[in-house]
Amino acid sequence: MSKPTPISGFPEWLPAQRMIEQYVLDRIRNTFELYGFAPVETRAVEPLDQLLRKGETSKEVYVVRRLHAEEGDATDASLGLHFDMTVPFARYVLENAGKLQFPFRRYQIQKAWRGERPQEGRYREFLQADIDIVDRDTLAPHYEAELPLVVGDAFAALPIPPVRIQVNNRKICEGYYLGLGLTDPAAALRAVDKLDKIGPDKVVDLLVETAGASSAQAKACLALAEISTPDASFVDAVRALGVRHDLLDEGLAELAAVVETAASHTPGLCVADLRIARGLDYYTGTVYETQLRGYERFGSICSGGRYDNLVSAGATTFPGVGISIGVSRLLGLLFGANELSISRSVPTCVVVALADERHRPAANRIADALRRRGIPTEVSPTAAKYGKQIRYAERRGIPYVWFPGADGAADEVKDIRSGEQQSAVADGWVPPPADLKPTVT
Structure with missing residues (x-):
C-alpha cells in the first residue's frame, strides 16, 4: 500500500x-x-433547509448522500452535516x-x-x-x-x-x-x-x-x-x-x-x-x-x-x-506553537518486569492488583534483559518499573528517574499523586 x-x-x-x-x-x-x-448529544445530520436558513452560506455545508443512491432519490440529498451545535x-x-x-x-x-x-x-x-x-x-x-x-x-x-x-x-x-x-x-x-x-x-x-x-x-x-x-x-x-x-x-x-x-x-x-x-x-x-x-x-x-x-x-x-x-x-x-506538553506519551504509571515468560501469569496478577486500585499498569511486552525493559519504560516516560520477587523475596519498585528502589506490595503501594496520571503543562 x-x-x-x-x-x-x-x-x-x-x-x-x-x-x-x-x-x-x-x-x-x-x-x-x-x-x-x-449533557446532551445530537445527531450529526440535519435537514438542509434547516441548516441553510440560519444565515450560513450554502458553500460551507457538507451534503450527505449514499454512494449508490438511486437516481431521483432525494432522501439523503436533503441532509447535511451540522456546521455548529446551535441549529x-x-x-x-x-x-x-x-x-x-x-x-x-x-x-x-x-x-x-x-x-x-x-x-x-x-x-x-x-x-x-x-x-x-x-x-x-x-x-x-x-x-x-x-x-x-x-x-x-x-x-x-x-x-x-x-x-x-x-x-x-x-x-x-x-x-x-x-x-x-x-x-x-x-x-x-x-x-x-x-x-x-x-x-x-x-x-x-x-x-x-x-x-x-x-x-x-x-x-x-x-x-x-x-x-x-x-x-x-x-x-x-x-x-x-x-x-x-x-x-x-x-x-x-x-x-x-x-x-x-x-x-x-x-x-x-x-x-x-x-x-x-x-x-x-x-x-x-x-x-x-x-x-x-x-x-x-x-x-x-x-x-x-x-x-x-x-x-x-x-x-x-x-x-x-x-x-x-x-x-x-x-x-x-x-x-x-509548542505551548502544551504532557509528562508522558502513555497513561501507564508502572511497567511490571518479566524475568522470563514462565512468570507472565504472576506478573499479570501484580498488574491486576495495581489496576484495581486505579494505578495504570502494563506488563513488559517481552522478557528481555532488565536494562532493556527499563529503557522500554524510559522511552514512554513511564516513571516506575516493578520487579517481582524471586524465591519468596519481596517485590521491589524502582523510580527510574531517580534510581531509587524500594520494597513494595501490590495491594498497598501507591505512587505520588503527581505520577499517577500524565501531567499537562
Whole structure:
C-alpha cells in the first residue's frame, strides 16, 4: 500500500496530543457541570433547509448522500452535516419540549463540519464545547451575564494563556442604526462585522452599497464600532454620539450588566467592544467573542450570543443564550506553537518486569492488583534483559518499573528517574499523586 496522502482540515492528533485534548475536555466538562449544565448529544445530520436558513452560506455545508443512491432519490440529498451545535440544539429543544424542564441548561461536546479553507487553527472537522440556556417564551437577561463567568472559569482551569471576552449587544447596534435613520440594520451589522477583515474604508463602501447608508451615516456607524472599554463607561461614550432610540437604551442597560457582573467575578475578564457583531442572523442580544492573549491575530476561540427567534412552535417561543468553545481551534494553535506538553506519551504509571515468560501469569496478577486500585499498569511486552525493559519504560516516560520477587523475596519498585528502589506490595503501594496520571503543562 502506498503512503496515504493527508486530507487537509481533518486533524488527527498523536497520542500525547489526544491525551492533552482529553485533559482539556475533562476540565471544561467539570466546569460546565459545576454551573448545573446537563449533557446532551445530537445527531450529526440535519435537514438542509434547516441548516441553510440560519444565515450560513450554502458553500460551507457538507451534503450527505449514499454512494449508490438511486437516481431521483432525494432522501439523503436533503441532509447535511451540522456546521455548529446551535441549529441542531434548537431542533432538539423543539422535539423534546414536553420532556424538558425550563429553563433548560445543557452542554454539548461534539464534532462539527464546515467546508471552509483550512488554515492554522481552523479546520473542516472540529470539536466544539457548547453551553446554552433556553427558556419558554421569555429568558431573563441575567443569563447573558452568566455565560462569560462559566467560560472564564473553564479557561482558568486550563494551562493556557489568559483570555479576554469581548462583548457587545446587537440591540445597541440595531437601535443605533435605526436612530441614524437606516432602514436595514441587519445589512449594516453584516457590513460592520467585516471591519477586521476588510478595514474601515471598505466597510464604509459596503454600508453605502448594501445598507443604503449615506457617507455621514456610514462614518457614524464606524464611530460606534470604535468604542471599547473595560467597564460600563461605554454607555457615556455612546450617549456622546448623540443618537437616540429605545432599542439602543435597552441594549446599553443589558450590556452594562454583563460587563459589571464579569468585573465583580473576575476583573479584566470582559471588555465591551462595540465592533463585535457576529455574522449569523439569529443573534438578537448580547454577543461574545474571545481572544487568547498572544494569539489575537487568529481571531476568536470562543463565540456565541443571545437568540430570541431561533426556536418556536406556533405561538410558543424558546429564547436562549449560548456560547461555544472552539476546542480544536484552541488546541491547534497551542500545539502549533509548542505551548502544551504532557509528562508522558502513555497513561501507564508502572511497567511490571518479566524475568522470563514462565512468570507472565504472576506478573499479570501484580498488574491486576495495581489496576484495581486505579494505578495504570502494563506488563513488559517481552522478557528481555532488565536494562532493556527499563529503557522500554524510559522511552514512554513511564516513571516506575516493578520487579517481582524471586524465591519468596519481596517485590521491589524502582523510580527510574531517580534510581531509587524500594520494597513494595501490590495491594498497598501507591505512587505520588503527581505520577499517577500524565501531567499537562
